[in-house]
Amino acid sequence: MLIYAMPARFLPMTPDEVRKLGWDRLDIILVTGDAYVDHPSYGAAVMGRVLEAHGFKVGIIAQPEFKNAQAFKRLGKPRLFFGITAGNMDSMVANYTAHKRQRKTDDYSPGGKPGLRPDHAAIVYANRVREAFKDVPIVLGGIEASLRRFAHYDWWKDEVKRSILLDSRADILVYGMGETQIVDIAHRAAAGNPFSGIPGTALIAKSLDNEQNIIEIPSYEEVKADPDKFNEAFISILENQDPFRGAVIAQKHASRYVIQYPPALPVYGKELDAIYELPYARAWHPSYDKDGGVPGFETVRFSITSHRGCPGSCAFCGLSLHQGRIVGSRSEASIIREAAALRKRNDFRGTINDIGGPTANLYGASCKKWEQSGACPKKHCLTPFPCKQLDPGFQKSLSLFGKLGALPGIKHVFIASGFRHDLLIDERSREYLEVVCKQHVSGRMKVAPEHSLPHVLKLMNKPDFSTYEKFSKLYRSMSKKLGKQQFLVNYFISAHPGCNLEDALSLTLKLKELGIHPEQIQDFIPLPMTLSGAMYYTEKDPFTGAKLYVAKTFRERKMHRALIQYKNPKNTPLVREALAMLKKEYLMPQLMPGRTRG
CATH class of the missing domain: 3.40.50.280 (Cobalamin-binding domain)
Structure with a gap:
């Protein structure tokens, strides 16, 4: 090593x-x-x-x-x-x-x-x-x-x-x-x-x-x-x-x-440990001191990468393509050594801000097929439902969290990365969810339902919205049980291929029904070599050849976003314009009470 x-x-x-x-x-x-x-x-x-x-x-x-x-x-x-x-x-x-x-x-x-x-x-x-x-x-x-x-x-x-x-x-x-x-x-x-x-x-x-x-x-x-x-x-x-x-x-x-040439084999175990235990200075180069440093470093200064790879295969994301679908996790001992080293820093105040990877709750994840024959060619690991062959590694995570929290000088171990909520709704995840909610969420848990309509979610390769609704209730119940006031930070994508203005309005009405007012909206960007990027360019589903609606003008893309964030007064003109295009102006008082004019 x-x-x-x-x-x-x-x-x-x-x-x-x-x-x-x-x-x-x-x-x-x-x-x-x-x-x-x-x-x-x-x-x-x-x-x-x-x-x-x-x-x-x-x-x-x-x-x-x-x-x-x-x-x-x-x-x-x-x-x-x-x-x-x-x-x-x-x-x-x-x-x-x-x-x-x-x-x-x-x-x-x-x-x-x-x-x-x-x-x-x-x-x-x-x-x-x-x-x-x-x-x-x-x-x-x-x-x-x-x-x-x-x-x-x-x-x-x-x-x-x-x-x-x-x-x-x-x-x-x-x-x-x-x-x-x-x-x-x-x-x-x-x-x-x-x-x-x-x-x-x-x-x-x-x-x-x-x-x-x-x-x-x-x-x-x-x-x-x-x-x-x-x-x-x-x-x-x-x-x-x-x-x-x-x-x-x-x-x-x-x-x-x-x-x-074919992809390189994923790096596992001791090899992965070795990469993260090399003698990094864990700081920006001193030449940047005069500029006040590098802002992006602040989010990782006291964070630890526990694993790589993402089996989610979200259509709009390049992570599965870049890091691969197979999860490779560091050993518990390696992560503990890194945490112990962080304690010795003069600027460390006892809080590990994040421990995770592309998906927060997949440390220690495994599948019998991964190391022998790779990820399945004809099936997804997590959609439409998590595969029964996938072990999310919750017990390994709990063991790790416990040992990190027991280290002298470590006051908090938080998880700031995004969670796959579809892995947190069955009985085998209950202990994990309770421990995370009790000790490792600093008031807000990040999840990414992305949309509410089945046909859009299918194109995104995301789970059905009912899965999110089930998890949301479970999370609120767990927080209440623990006597904590905790919230979900919900991520949504606007103007994804296959989503028209009517679909955006449907999402808006669903969010209003649930009392969700999302702050984290990602305007869709067609990244090179992603499935969603191919959909955007060709206006077709690459697998079926079916034609897809694609919002391509900036005006319409702005309307998609404005509908999702209808509570923001700045979006009033765009919401009104969208409703007029859909001939549904009668919804204006419902979405924006008191803002029917101007």
């Missing part, structure tokens, strides 16, 4: 920091669109520490000035390669709102300052590196590269774009959680060996002569011209995202091919 006892230091960001380490040259330079925060929640830090643990000399260039190549020469030419990531988020999501307006703040930048990362950052950075060093290998990684590895629909440009591999001129792309791949690439680069055949990677080839058992999907030119071909390609990609049965996939772009 790669655990360090030495005092944590930052990976070098300047030539002076490199010299102080006694190095004359770096092996690998990582370029990131985020500020450099040396914490396991930041991808560049994880990759850097993993490579360092394997003996490589690694430096970081964070948020370089991108209008010319000068900043990319700061640390010199690396011996092996440049690794490039747009950051923890797709740069277009980071830079723009759901209405394509530039964001006023950026939580991953020093002082929250916007504009420090370019649009399509991975492409821009890679091309600047090419300008600076024509012959250096370039490795792409991170969620932006991962979800754009094939021809994909780009909502911001409203067009089908070719693989990011071609526009970036990179040598290889790492998709998914990339620790295993990046180490393999580094060793191959050091030995002068080719990059072909590495699980969890994609690259460009002139022919398919050297590949076996390959599936060729419709070409870039075909998917750009024909929405049905787009969906055909999408389904083939989706069906080959399991590391146990995934095939090699090729997609032609003009005279070249994008070749994707």
